[in-house]
Amino acid sequence: MTAVFILVDALGWELVKDRRFLLEELPYRQAVETIFGFSSGAIPSILTGLLPEGHGHWNLFLYSPHSSPFRWARPLTRLPARWRNHRAVRKLVSIIGRRLSGADGYFSIYGIPVELLPYFDICEKDNIYRPRGLAPNVSIFDQLQRAGITYRVYCYHDYDDAAAVRAILRDLRDRAAQFYFLYLCGLDAFLHDHIYSVESVSREMERYESWIRGIFRVALEADAHAAFYVFSDHGMTPVRESFDLMEAVRALGLREPEEYLALYDSTMARFWFFNDRARCAVTELLGSLPYGRVVRREERRRLGIAFCDDRFGELVYAMRPGCLIHPSYMGGNRWKGMHGFDPEHPTSYAALLARQEPPVPVRHIRDLFALMLREAGL
Numbered sequence: 001m002t003a004v005f006i007l008v009d010a011l012g013w014e015l016v017k018d019r020r021f022l023l024e025e026l027p028y029r030q031a032v033e034t035i036f037g038f039s040s041g042a043i044p045s046i047l048t049g050l051l052p053e054g055h056g057h058w059n060l061f062l063y064s065p066h067s068s069p070f071r072w073a074r075p076l077t078r079l080p081a082r083w084r085n086h087r088a089v090r091k092l093v094s095i096i097g098r099r100l101s102g103a104d105g106y107f108s109i110y111g112i113p114v115e116l117l118p119y120f121d122i123c124e125k126d127n128i129y130r131p132r133g134l135a136p137n138v139s140i141f142d143q144l145q146r147a148g149i150t151y152r153v154y155c156y157h158d159y160d161d162a163a164a165v166r167a168i169l170r171d172l173r174d175r176a177a178q179f180y181f182l183y184l185c186g187l188d189a190f191l192h193d194h195i196y197s198v199e200s201v202s203r204e205m206e207r208y209e210s211w212i213r214g215i216f217r218v219a220l221e222a223d224a225h226a227a228f229y230v231f232s233d234h235g236m237t238p239v240r241e242s243f244d245l246m247e248a249v250r251a252l253g254l255r256e257p258e259e260y261l262a263l264y265d266s267t268m269a270r271f272w273f274f275n276d277r278a279r280c281a282v283t284e285l286l287g288s289l290p291y292g293r294v295v296r297r298e299e300r301r302r303l304g305i306a307f308c309d310d311r312f313g314e315l316v317y318a319m320r321p322g323c324l325i326h327p328s329y330m331g332g333n334r335w336k337g338m339h340g341f342d343p344e345h346p347t348s349y350a351a352l353l354a355r356q357e358p359p360v361p362v363r364h365i366r367d368l369f370a371l372m373l374r375e376a377g378l
């Protein structure tokens with residue numbers, strides 16, 4: 001048995017549907033619904049078959065002052081603003097925070113101000129591409145290990161995309177494993193900056209196509225019946241406008257962190273309130289803005305982000321697709337493309353490419369878990 005699963009970050013259905021991308025090798029193609037959120041929530045859904053409220057991973061930062069790996073940085077908040085958020089201080093806070101959190105997974109403090117970090121913890125503590133990385137939930141890698149199926153994983157923890165491709169080619173030639181999971185992340189970064197440049201997007205996609213075509217050929221030489229799938233975790237939405245939500249909230253004159261806390265995640269903002277004045281003022285402001293909407297409780301349940309507590313946000317404000325919070329804590333870049341908008345928007349959909357119709361229906365990215373199990377013979 002040989003099964004190859006290739007996750008191409010941000011290879012959305014919009015990019016694939018009108019292109020001949022790998023059409024000869026993988027003639028079966030379909031759109032796949034993603035989660036509301038980012039890769040930090042989407043990839044755990046692929047690996048466990050659960051929605052974010054089930055596996056507990058959503059946006060990287062969550063409210064948890066007691067477990068925050070940045071608690072020690074509280075005295076720094078007394079420094080003048082220009083010092084506490086100086087590049088060198090931020091770097092130090094990031095390095096020490098990473099060590100204290102024991103984080104072995106993806107880690108970044110993004111652009112979150114140093115004075116706010118002590119209120120937050122991160123949800124990805126372990127390398128999710130290893131067994132027990134998503135404990136207490138069971139991931140595909142736990143299942144493979146339990147069943148004694150030999151497998152290899154290639155991702156940004158150990159390789160850049162080119163090196164990952166070289167490594168899987170070598171292992172396939174050596175018939176080193178039965179199950180291969182390759183995660184290519186470079187297209188995502190490229191699309192964030194270049195989604196409007198049709199020519200350069202096509203060139204970049206050709207680069208990925210030729211890499212994957214090479215892997216496909218070698219996989220079929222190893223096993224003519226190899227299961228071979230290319231899929232993504234989400235799409236990419238062209239950014240058309242932005243709004244400075246941070247400034248609008250600050251103009252309310254509320255005190256942060258005493259009265260409220262907010263994280264501005266570029267396509268959504270998340271709030272925690274410590275008094276009614278703050279809750280009312282922010283809710284009223286958000287209700288008056290034409291740039292997005294408050295995600296209601298029933299919608300949160302439908303999206304699988306109705307966490308049993310409000311650690312990921314008491315109030316979630318979703319920007320309308322194509323309209324970005326700028327500036328945001330996801331960096332001061334003027335992104336040309338972004339993901340993490342409404343999953344029902346056409347540009348949000350992920351893609352699945354295969355040799356033939358999959359043996360289990362894949363409607364949502366979480367269904368990829370069942371597909372991987374099936375192809376592994378489990």
Ligand SMILES: [Zn+2]
Nearest residue numbers: 188189192339
């Ligand atoms: Zn991205």
